[in-house]
Amino acid sequence: MKGCDEMPISDAIKTVSEPANKLLVPLASAAGSTLQDIWDLVFGSFGSYVEKKRIVRARDLENFRASLLDKVSAIPEERLCEPPLSIVGPALEASKYYFEEPDLREMFAKLIAASMDSEKAPAIHPSFTEIIRHLSPLDAQNLTYFTGPASFKQILPLGEYRVKALSDKSYKVVQTNLFLSNPKEQSLTRQAVSIANLARLGLAETTFERYLIDKSLYEPFEQTKEYRDILDYCSREEDQTPTMKKGEVFLTPMGEAFCAICISGEVGQVVG
Helix, strand or coil, rough: CCCCCCCHHHHHHHHHHHHHHHHHHHHHHHHHHHHHHHHHHHHHHHHHHHHHHHHHHHHHHHHHHHHHHHHHHCCHHEEEECHHHHHHHHHHHHHCCCCCHHHHHHHHHHHHCCCEEEHHHHHCCCCHHHHHHHCCHHHHHHHHHCCCCCCCCCCCCCCCEEEEEECCCCCCEEEEECCCCCCCCCHHHHHHHHHHCCCCCEEEECCCCCCCCCCCHHHHHCHHHHHHHHHHHHHHCCCCEEEEEEEEECCCCCHHHHHHCCCCCHHHHHHH
C-alpha cells in the first residue's frame, strides 16, 4: 500500500537547493561587488596611471626624435659620416631610459648627432654614454655653469665649513664641496653630492689648496642658514670658532671634452 505520494530524490534536492541558491546568489553578488569596489579603490587609478605614462613616454620619445633630427640636419653635408656602432648603439640603447629627463635626453641627442659629424666624432670618448647614465639632472645642470663662450677652463668657487678648536688649532669639517654657482638648487647637501659625483666621474676636480683671488665670490658662503647655525653653535662653545675654507672646482680635460660634445656641442672650443 502506498502512502503519501513520494517525491523523487532529484526533485527533493532541487526543492532544498533552490532556496539556498536564492540566498547565496545575492550574497555572492554582493561579495563580488564589494571586491570589485575594493579593487577599483586600490588599483583603479593604476590603469589610468599606466596610460598617462604611455602618453608622456610617446611625447618624450617624439621630442627626442625631433631634437636628434634637428641636430643631424644642421650638420653640413660634407661632414656627415656613418656613426661608429660602438658609440651610437650604446647611446641609443641607454637613452630610452632617460626620455623623462630633458637635460639628459638632450645630452644623448647631442652625443648621437656628434657621432655622425666627421669634425666632432674623433673627440668622442666611448665612456661618454656611461657618464651620462651616471649623471643626475642636477649634475647635468651644474655642468652648464662651467661652460661659456670664452673658455671651458672656467674655475668656480667652492666652500668648506669647518669648526676649529682655539686651544690646539685642530678642526673638523662640518660640510664640504659647497657649491653656490647654480641658483636653481639651494640645497647645500644635494649640491655637495653632485660635485662629488662629477669628481668621481672624472669630469671635475676640487681643491682647497688654492682659491680665487676675488674674495667677493666667497661672501655668499657666509650668508647661508647652515653657516649661521655653525656660528650660533660656536657662540655657545668656549673653545670653538667657525671658519669657511675657500676652494675651487673646475673641469678636468675629460670634463672639457665631455661638455664640448654633450653640453655646448662646440668642439672647437676645446681642441681648437
